Amino acid sequence: MQTQSQVNMSFEGKVVIVTGSSSGIGAAAAIEFTKEGASVVLVGRNETKLKSVRRECEKLGKKPLVIKADVSNDDEAKGLIEKTIEHFGKLDVLVNNAGVSYNFDITSDGFMENFDHIMNLNLRAAVYLTHLVIPHLKETKGNIINMSSVAGVTVNGGSGGTISYCTSKAALNHFSRCVAERLAPYGIRVNIISPGPVRTDILENSRNFHLSWELFKKRTLLKRVSEPKEVADLILFLAGDKAKGVTGSDYVVDNGYLLKQ
Numbered sequence: 001m002q003t004q005s006q007v008n009m010s011f012e013g014k015v016v017i018v019t020g021s022s023s024g025i026g027a028a029a030a031i032e033f034t035k036e037g038a039s040v041v042l043v044g045r046n047e048t049k050l051k052s053v054r055r056e057c058e059k060l061g062k063k064p065l066v067i068k069a070d071v072s073n074d075d076e077a078k079g080l081i082e083k084t085i086e087h088f089g090k091l092d093v094l095v096n097n098a099g100v101s102y103n104f105d106i107t108s109d110g111f112m113e114n115f116d117h118i119m120n121l122n123l124r125a126a127v128y129l130t131h132l133v134i135p136h137l138k139e140t141k142g143n144i145i146n147m148s149s150v151a152g153v154t155v156n157g158g159s160g161g162t163i164s165y166c167t168s169k170a171a172l173n174h175f176s177r178c179v180a181e182r183l184a185p186y187g188i189r190v191n192i193i194s195p196g197p198v199r200t201d202i203l204e205n206s207r208n209f210h211l212s213w214e215l216f217k218k219r220t221l222l223k224r225v226s227e228p229k230e231v232a233d234l235i236l237f238l239a240g241d242k243a244k245g246v247t248g249s250d251y252v253v254d255n256g257y258l259l260k261q
């Protein structure tokens with residue numbers, strides 16, 4: 001018979017990297033993984049926010065490894081994986097969650113700079129980190145979760161300013177499916193989560209001050225936006241043994257946003 005502590009500690013002994021865990025969905029996921037007994041690696045650039053998430057994890061009795069890194073920088077991405085292995089000795093789960101959504105129209109000067117910035121973070125960093133973790137995930141038969149968006153399959157409310165963001169998420173979706181197929185022989189699963197609006201720091205971090213959560217609520221069938229923990233719960237489901245038969249899938253959690261388009 002399972003004891004209560006076994007029931008609640010489904011990630012005991014597992015090592016999990018969550019990129020972009022200084023705020024929003026990533027921070028919520030790091031805290032939920034910690035609650036379930038995982039050793040978590042917190043990654044982001046904002047030290048104040050990282051410290052605050054670290055304190056939340058420590059209150060739960062676990063000491064996360066905190067790595068200040070820009071994951072779109074190859075050296076820093078490599079360092080992140082090296083430090084994780086040096087510190088914890090293995091890796092079970094990679095959550096490629098760090099992302100931005102700077103608005104910029106393709107008809108404006110300087111568009112390509114915006115495109116490169118978004119693609120380098122939302123797509124290329126996830127691709128490079130995937131490449132780097134394969135030897136470690138082969139050892140643990142671990143898995144990868146890529147944080148996409150409903151923007152990967154829609155034009156995001158028809159606002160042309162998010163062309164780069166939509167393109168990055170659509171590419172991340174297809175990369176995830178291709179790599180799920182490639183890594184299945186090693187027992188490595190790769191899945192996608194596509195949230196609709198989630199109340200996080202994304203509007204401030206991406207300087208989208210013209211948008212609001214009230215506006216997003218109106219674009220959903222359920223007239224609500226999600227809280228980060230709702231997405232974190234889905235991350236933990238897909239990362240855990242209950243989802244052992246799930247790979248190459250795209251789980252949508254959007255309050256009916258896609259159906260309303």
Ligand SMILES: NC(=O)c1ccc[n+]([C@@H]2O[C@H](COP(=O)([O-])OP(=O)(O)OC[C@H]3O[C@@H](n4cnc5c(N)ncnc54)[C@H](OP(=O)(O)O)[C@@H]3O)[C@@H](O)[C@H]2O)c1
Nearest residue numbers: 020022023024025044045046070071099149198200201202
């Ligand atoms: N919120 C939504 O409505 C929504 C909807 C669909 C999909 N998503 C996706 O969910 C993911 C998380 O976003 P969120 O909503 O939680 O937004 P958020 O609160 O702005 O979190 C984004 C995270 O990414 C990190 N980050 C940004 N640039 C980075 C870089 N170069 N290197 C390392 N970390 C970096 C940020 O940390 P630092 O600033 O400390 O670097 C932060 O921790 C993103 O991929 C986003 O596209 C969000």
